Amino acid sequence: MSQSQQQERQCVSCGINIAGMSAARFKCPDCGQVIFRCAKCRKQSNLYECPDCGFMGP
Structure with a gap:
């Protein structure tokens, strides 16, 4: 698994591994x-x- 794939599975706010968790997946409003x-x-x-x-959001 590449580093970018691993980062995609982490919460962008706190950094925990979200694999197997109830998590939100959405696209950045800017890019x-x-x-x-x-x-x-x-x-x-x-x-x-x-x-x-x-881009920063709540």
Whole structure:
């Protein structure tokens, strides 16, 4: 597994491995990069930053 594939399976907010968890998968509003967030970070409305373009969202 490449490093980019491994990063895709991590919450972009807290960095935990989200494999097998209830997680959100969505595209960055600016560049379209696929972003993953764990349920805990979504519930707490933790900020996230797109690893490709730097877009920040709640």
